[in-house]
Amino acid sequence: MFKSTFKKLLFVIICNTMLVISTKAQENKNSKSIEAKIDAIISSLTLEEKVAMCHAQSKFSSPGVERLGIPELWMSDGPHGVRGEINWDNWGYANWTNDSITAFPALTCLASTFNPKLAKDYGISIGEEARYRKKDVLLGPGVNMYRTPLNGRNFEYMGEDPYLASKMVVPYIQGVQQNGVAACVKHYALNNQELWRGHINVEVSDRALHEIYLPAFKAAVEEGKVWSIMGSYNQFRGQFCCHNDLLLNKILKKDWNFDGVVITDWGGAHDTKQAALNGLDIEMGTGTDGLTTSTKNAYDSYYLANPFLKMLKSGEIKEEILNDKVRRILRLMFRTNMHQDRTLGRINNQEHIDVARKIAGEGIVLLKNEASFFPINTSKKITIAVIGENATKSMTIGGGSSELKALNEITPLDGLKNRYKNATIIHAKGYASGPSAYGRVIPSTLDANQLKKEAIEAASKADIVLFFGGLNKNHLQDCEGVDRTEYKLPFGQDELLNELLKVNSNIGVVLVSGNAVEIPWISKVKAIMQTWYLGSVAGDAIADVISGDVNPSGKLPFSFPKKLSDNAAHSFGELSYPGDNVNQYYKEDILVGYRWHDTKKIKPLFAFGEGLSYTTFELSKLDSDKKVYSENEAITISGTVSNKGNLDGAEVVQVYIGKLNSKVSRAEKELKGFEKVEVKKGENGTFKISIDTNSLSFYDETISNWNLEKGDYMIYIGNSSSNISKKIKISIQ
Missing domain, CATH: 3.20.20.300 (Glycoside hydrolase, family 3, N-terminal domain)
Incomplete structure (x- = not known):
């Protein structure tokens, strides 16, 4: 019996190996054939x-x-x-x-999913539309x-x-x-x-x-x-x-x-x-x-x-x-327009909409959720004040070369109205940015004081306030060609929020932006959600998460510093950013983002990799497969993710590694592996993350090549760069 099984297994392995060899041989043959054709064309x-x-x-x-x-x-x-x-x-x-x-x-949202499979779906879909x-x-x-x-x-x-x-x-x-x-x-x-x-x-x-x-x-x-x-x-x-x-x-x-x-x-x-x-x-x-x-x-x-x-x-x-x-x-x-087997492509089909909505839902990041402000029950007969221009402003236009002509764009206000049929939803603009124009700022012609007055009145009548703030894709905001001029929210949003809080303390903030912003009112609001620029189905995706139909699982792909000077590039003065109009020097060197915050012990407002869920996860049984490794060897990190809450959800396990007593200046830790683990309520999931020891090398300028230091390293396993569940010391010999 054993011999028979072994022979069958060996036969399968040999067949698969031959198939791989045959495929590679065919690819090489095709490549040589194409290069020969190219030679002939060039000569002509x-x-x-x-x-x-x-x-x-x-x-x-x-x-x-x-x-x-x-x-x-x-x-x-x-x-x-x-x-x-x-x-x-x-x-x-x-x-x-x-x-x-x-x-x-936007790609900030895709990165926030920490889900390479969705990146593949994204590429296939947009590739079909381009084709x-x-x-x-x-x-x-x-x-x-x-x-x-x-x-x-x-x-x-x-x-x-x-x-x-x-x-x-x-x-x-x-x-x-x-x-x-x-x-x-x-x-x-x-x-x-x-x-x-x-x-x-x-x-x-x-x-x-x-x-x-x-x-x-x-x-x-x-x-x-x-x-x-x-x-x-x-x-x-x-x-x-x-x-x-x-x-x-x-x-x-x-x-x-x-x-x-x-x-x-x-x-x-x-x-x-x-x-x-x-x-x-x-x-x-x-x-x-x-x-x-x-x-x-x-x-x-x-x-x-x-x-x-x-x-x-x-x-x-x-x-x-x-x-x-x-x-x-x-x-x-x-490879493209002269390829004989090229597909025909598709556009504006339901599958593409579904992919866009899935990415948007997984990319939204819940940053604060005091007293379980979110999710908001759709069956309750309540009054919701939706305040802010970003609840209705198109975010597919503007931004420079990434501007899009979307067949449809569902705004956040429309998405909420479609979802909350039992609620009374009132909207007040609150602030205004003016129309989008590439290369210049066109001020709004609306009366700012009147907008603020209408927003305060709406908030005073509501059970819940959803403030849609952040940036937009106008000039001097999230837009090609020039940078933002300040870290704080534009268009008087901070002042407006403080006025709203005086008449209604039950406020959740929904940030729409592609960048970190200053948040001086963080302790005063109940909840904060970072939603990015979500494209055609923005409103539906935001409503998915606010209603709880989708449990948020997004993680920040960059740090939110408390103040601009806490950011590494800005901490070194103007020659580091933006330069002197001729030269600029990256004085923070390798300490970009969380590397800077961790190493210099400057606590960010929100850390890289941070993001909450409507359920509670616990990481346990965290370990490496051994404690001593050699060059060219894989480090395997494994463990259990337990869903202790009442909702199905997904957690992103993040593995960081840092060199102890390095001979060169290094960051305290660097992301070297991650895995998104979906776990049903009350159940456990497992993960296994493999890391090549060579990926722990630093770039050695004395030899102009990568150098793997021998010695002790610390593995940090957690669900953000600032929330580490376990540290494991290993050695590379």
């Missing part, structure tokens, strides 16, 4: 045709070669949805009637690190931790690209503020570069196999990042073996020779008026256009440099 192209492929022909496309049947390459802004159609030569909308899409939650819209490259996702809460573009990124961003970006990329659409990871690299982004020169240590700012990009390339990458606007060590020799040639293309296409951010190229030699492949957006200027054939005046052609013809630049760019572009085309 004229110098002019090859140069034309390296730059834009319109706002969002680069040319193909008609006589050989090579198609144009079409791109679209993301990463939260496929942007509405833009005019050929200017930034105006083309006013199509069939380019409305599903708006997905249906006949796009070849989706310009996203973004993985720049959250360094300051003032960065206007933080809402597009995945938080302050490189490990979390790495684990979430890989499945997103894989999901997008299985549709034959290239993800374009951005903004490579060090684009961590919008103020002066077009010219500021960033100075940062090699160690912080490799440990904090590059890991998510590296994971995107090596694990996600991303097909394109977008350079950033800023400079790094005196070279613009869209043609930076160290970042593009040495790290991206040599060290990481990136075989895809490097695309500029729009207008990110500044020099023909550097663009040609320092790793750029396609130049987009230079001279933003395109053909509408008086310059003849403006697209042909790009750095990688006629000036490039002139240098090639003179012999100043070798043709093999051009051929490498064209090879990469053709390889991208064989």
